[in-house]
Amino acid sequence: MPTTQLEHKVIVITGGAGYFGSSAVKRFLGLGANVAALDVSEDALASLDGEGFEGQLLKIVCNVTNADGVTAAVNQIVEKFGPPDYLWNNAGYQGAICPTLEYSITDFSRVMNINVTGMFIVLQACAKLMPSGSSIVNTASVAGIKCTPAMVAYSASKAAVIAMTSCTAKDLAPKGIRVNAVSPALIGPGMMWDRQNELHAACDSPYFANDAEKVAKNKVNGVPMKRLGSVEEVVDMVEFLFSDKASYVTGTNMVVDGGMSSGLR
Numbered sequence: 001m002p003t004t005q006l007e008h009k010v011i012v013i014t015g016g017a018g019y020f021g022s023s024a025v026k027r028f029l030g031l032g033a034n035v036a037a038l039d040v041s042e043d044a045l046a047s048l049d050g051e052g053f054e055g056q057l058l059k060i061v062c063n064v065t066n067a068d069g070v071t072a073a074v075n076q077i078v079e080k081f082g083p084p085d086y087l088w089n090n091a092g093y094q095g096a097i098c099p100t101l102e103y104s105i106t107d108f109s110r111v112m113n114i115n116v117t118g119m120f121i122v123l124q125a126c127a128k129l130m131p132s133g134s135s136i137v138n139t140a141s142v143a144g145i146k147c148t149p150a151m152v153a154y155s156a157s158k159a160a161v162i163a164m165t166s167c168t169a170k171d172l173a174p175k176g177i178r179v180n181a182v183s184p185a186l187i188g189p190g191m192m193w194d195r196q197n198e199l200h201a202a203c204d205s206p207y208f209a210n211d212a213e214k215v216a217k218n219k220v221n222g223v224p225m226k227r228l229g230s231v232e233e234v235v236d237m238v239e240f241l242f243s244d245k246a247s248y249v250t251g252t253n254m255v256v257d258g259g260m261s262s263g264l265r
């Protein structure tokens, strides 16, 4: 294997067993990194494929909203691999797809707790140990910029992630730690894209057609380049933001889709 910049580096990925996370785990293992995949889902972690890279992969069941659990996970990572060089703070919960007047307060709090407080807990626990030259990427969403209808909690939480990214980038710059956000927009094709369009079609919002195929078509038509972004492109962006090629980049929010999003995510 040719030497890569990530070889022997320690990468922490939350939501590491999910759609984006599992793809990144595979990519970074292949580039020679030691990867800690944290996820609340024990089943999903169990099926996370690290074949051929067993010594480089540490799977930890961890709920990012539990500060003691996150501290214990970080201690485990330090013991096995050393302090984190890179963090993809990526765990997230979409919440209900439901217009504002019917949105449950309980679900609103849950979305904010996982997407905002949980992200901060992980960021703080890792940043305390990260060396100068390290890099953090927080997963926001284009929903946090364009504010997707029927997704009030999610949009508010991802706007908070973008603000958290700018603020922590300033606070951590003197320590030599960069912090950026990645905002996936229309990502597909595949199961997640189809499910999202079905949920939007069923949510009874006047902004979405009530047929999933039409919803999908309308969304793509709103993108100047008329294409979806891919999971690989999201991971490409994270890899770039980790790399020395991005040593001048901090406090930014990189949107990943086929151009500019329509806002009807």
Ligand SMILES: NC(=O)c1ccc[n+]([C@@H]2O[C@H](COP(=O)([O-])OP(=O)(O)OC[C@H]3O[C@@H](n4cnc5c(N)ncnc54)[C@H](O)[C@@H]3O)[C@@H](O)[C@H]2O)c1
Pocket: 014, 015, 016, 017, 018, 019, 020, 021, 038, 039, 040, 041, 044, 062, 063, 064, 065, 090, 091, 092, 093, 094, 114, 118, 139, 140, 141, 142, 183, 184, 185, 186, 187, 192
């Ligand atoms: N898929 C998209 O099109 C899209 C678009 C924009 C933003 N995002 C964001 O990207 C990130 C990853 O999404 P995904 O598409 O891979 O979804 P996913 O549901 O496949 O992955 C999310 C992972 O986070 C884990 N998770 C949820 N709550 C957790 C908690 N409290 N502690 C630890 N882990 C927890 C889940 O178990 C899951 O494995 C999320 O932050 C999501 O909001 C996704």
